[in-house]
Amino acid sequence: MTRPESPTQVSIAAGPLVGPVLRRVVGMFAARADLPLDRLDDAVLVADLVAARAPAHVVNATVDVTLMASPRAIDLRVGPLRPGGGKALVVDAAVPGVGNVIEQLADGLEVETEGEQEFLRVRLAYAGSD
Amino acid sequence: MARDHAVPEHDSDIRLTVPARPENVAVVRHVLAALADALALPRAVTDDMRLAVTEACTNVVRHAYETEGTIDVVVRPRGDAIEVIVSDEGRGIGPSPDTAGPGLGMPLIAALADTFEVQRDRGNGSRLVMRFLRSRSTPAMGMA
Numbered sequence: 717m718t719r720p721e722s723p724t725q726v727s728i729a730a731g732p733l734v735g736p737v738l739r740r741v742v743g744m745f746a747a748r749a750d751l752p753l754d755r756l757d758d759a760v761l762v763a764d765l766v767a768a769r770a771p772a773h774v775v776n777a778t779v780d781v782t783l784m785a786s787p788r789a790i791d792l793r794v795g796p797l798r799p800g801g802g803k804a805l806v807v808d809a810a811v812p813g814v815g816n817v818i819e820q821l822a823d824g825l826e827v828e829t830e831g832e833q834e835f836l837r838v839r840l841a842y843a844g845s846d
Numbered sequence: 847m848a849r850d851h852a853v854p855e856h857d858s859d860i861r862l863t864v865p866a867r868p869e870n871v872a873v874v875r876h877v878l879a880a881l882a883d884a885l886a887l888p889r890a891v892t893d894d895m896r897l898a899v900t901e902a903c904t905n906v907v908r909h910a911y912e913t914e915g916t917i918d919v920v921v922r923p924r925g926d927a928i929e930v931i932v933s934d935e936g937r938g939i940g941p942s943p944d945t946a947g948p949g950l951g952m953p954l955i956a957a958l959a960d961t962f963e964v965q966r967d968r969g970n971g972s973r974l975v976m977r978f979l980r981s982r983s984t985p986a987m988g989m990a
Contacts, residue, residue, distance in 0.1 A: 722865040722914075724862070724863065724864045724865070724870065724873065725861075725862070725863040725864075726860070726861070726862050726863075726877075727860070727861040727862075728859075728860050728861075729859045729860070732884065733860060733880075733881065733884055736880040736881070736883060736884040737860055737877055737880045737881065737884075739880075740876045740877060740879065740880040741862075741873060741876065741877060744872070744873055744876050745873075748869070778859075778861075
């Protein structure tokens with residue numbers, strides 16, 4: 717990749733299509749970022765968790781995700797979410813016996829606030845990409 | 847295992863906004879493939895829809911912008927049809943002075959979609975509205 721990538725935005729009505737669509741788009745961006753296969757799988761797993769948990773925390777009736785691919789890293793920005801929704805989304809991703817999957821897989825995890833809305837930013841990268 | 851593919855209309859809209867670059871046409875195609883899998887669309891419908899939308903997006907990439915811009919794709923399953931709207935904010939769909947081509951894109955889209963409408967607003971982009979009936983069992987152009 718020679719040029720910096722502009723963001724891609726995907727907005728899916730909260731419902732049964734969020735998972736199938738989001739995992740495809742995230743998987744494609746992970747491949748474009750040249751992430752190795754294990755990290756690509758991690759990115760798809762994070763996408764599945766976001767798809768499953770985000771609808772409970774979104775402001776509107778849609779799950780909105782902005783994606784940015786860079787060499788060996790992708791960034792997801794999920795939102796707008798309700799106040800407290802950023803942290804709640806991460807907490808909801810905990811799996812009994814496994815722990816919090818998003819926290820374990822992400823290289824960066826941050827809740828951004830814009831007015832009364834929150835956005836969860838998740839970064840997945842290949843070790844040594846920075 | 848049988849799956850229930852009935853998706854309520856209010857749960858089914860998808861909007862994708864990508865930079866108008868050739869590599870992002872593939873992103874749009876992947877989204878359509880995911881939708882087709884989830885709704886168990888007939889292969890003929892999926893193939894025609896993907897090809898027509900690929901042509902529409904390629905038109906935007908080639909003709910809509912002098913430098914950079916975006917492709918906006920909205921997918922709406924509506925009753926017995928899938929509606930796909932491809933829009934841009936550039937100079938609109940159609941030939942541009944700096945790129946040449948055989949001009950097959952629009953006729954191909956017209957042949958592949960069950961209904962098709964272009965809404966041009968020169969200087970403010972264009973919208974291409976395509977509808978594909980779910981019930982179709984054979985490809986529109988016999989290209990199975």
